[in-house]
Amino acid sequence: MPSHPKLAAEFIKDKDRAHWHDQSLWFVRSKRDKAVQQLPEWELLREQASKIKSYVVSHLPDLLEEFEKNAKAKGVHVHWARDAKEHNEIVHGILERHQVKRVVKSKSMLTEECHLNPYLERYGIEIVDTDLGEWIVQLQDKPPSHIVMPAIHIKKEEIGELFHEKLGTEKGATDPQYLTESARQRLRQKFIEADAGITGVNFAIAETGGFVVCTNEGNADLGTSLNKLHIACMGIEKLIPRANDLGVFLRLLARSATGQPITTYSSHFHGPAPEGELHIVLLDNGRSEIAGSDEFRRSLNCIRCGACMNTCPVYRRSGGYSYSNTVPGPIGSILGPAHDTKANASLPFACSLCGSCTDVCPVKIDLHHQLLTWRKQIRLKGLLPLSKRLSMKMLSWMMQAPRLYQFVGKTARRIVPYLPRFLVYNRFNAWGKQRELPDMPKQSFREWMKQNHDRK
């Protein structure tokens, strides 16, 4: 898999687009701040959310059993999947038993993680992503670039072109109102024709055996209320112990994600509709291993609000695709290596350790600390690229030899200002890409100290 710097370099080639992307996400981050400032108890809520989620991870097997028992008591079919393959087989099996040909799906990063769409398509099942952003990327045959705003990287001109080609909308149309209305009309047909609805799960409640799905568009509710068959797919970490805990989480989720006080629809499903069938697929896919890691356990607190991406200076400037992981950004750079360290070895380095993600995280995941820990682990596993290994080794050697250090510093201060550009700004100097290095100081700090203080 191409590394993050390589893919990011592609993205930033188009300077205007990179700037526009950065600004779009910062706009969302600013909306979050405004919403958060309206609640004096915000920090208290974050603390409770973090404690509840830590409790969940430390009691996961018991809570899963409790959830299963209570869900079954309400007439829900509960399935367990160890990995993506098993998850897809289960979903396909249910659809096959009901002879389903057309499925509408509301946003679910978990089914993206499992690549459910291509799997079902192989069996001749039509599956339509009904979240507008996710549908746009589905029409492009691409994955989402953001977990909450899947098409945040695409310009309206491109969407207009795509809709013209796929839906026959007017050529050159770029008005979001017009484009959204066209999508509404087309997807309404898909909702009406569908035989089954698939949704993700935002929170599943152990105490009641129910679950909550949050959307702004109403697509999850249309897809499930029009159909007798509802399949909900969730990661095992989505559990919360009690229904009352939702008070905490629903206050945090939308404010963190988009700055809304709550999503437009927060739907609570407890048991199937009369004459309907409700299935829940519980997916592990590496989560149980993360639960066993003292360093990374807290990453399972994640409620997928996307706030860490919106604030991340690297994500904003490099785009979701540069991570080549289902979940991009800071949280994706922790979950990615946990799933496949080698393939995602460059992700924890796509970070300036500024800590902004940790500051905004509604469930208080220590994101930047975990990213630093991943760097160490990647070094220990021998997965650092040669360029990093070599430069680190040289630096460490020099730092341990004070005389050498002084000599190199002194020489550099004298020589560098007179060097031709190509010797300073070249492919070996990553710090000199897209930026000018600061001017060399006249003297080192040590020299300055000697001159001004040591004499006294």
Added chain:
Amino acid sequence: MTASRESILSTLRKHSVPETELPDLQLPELTQQWITYPDPSQQFSDMLASIKGLCLQVKDIEEVNQRLAELPVYQESNNICSLIPDCGQPTVNVNQITDPHDLENIDFAILPGEFCVAENGATWITNDGGPLRTLYFLSQHVALVVPASEVVPHMHAAYQRLSFENPSFGTFMAGPSKTADIEQSLVIGAHGARSLTVFLVEESF
């Protein structure tokens, strides 16, 4: 499948995860910190307006009918249904409907809401999960009729009122359906209702 269940549970059980405590959300130290509003109905109304919905505080069902008649989207609607007795001028009787697909052409639905939440402009609705559940989502425009006394300050108070002992469906509806998936431009009317009006009715109905 049972093999997967056992394997997931046993993987989880083999880890020694430090025990942590579940916070008691009823503790006064916490509950005293939750935000309150001098006029919860007004706060609800303001919040709903901020998320592009409309709240109308009225005396009785008669006034609901007057205010409905003034709404342009109501005037323009042909297929109107109502689940509130004597409310609106329904043109479609939905009580006999067994297939939710038959509700495809409803323009305006007048439906019951249970209570409202001041902090975020949301209204809790429930439904037995029958075909009429889809009215809340498939109708072009939705009006919810809620007793004015039923406004709680925040989500914690909301969950104090809810229990999920039996199979049920319920949702917090906060404003009309919306999306900002195209260049962060807010568009009202994504897949669900294009408009949401909440009537807070003083007298019982």
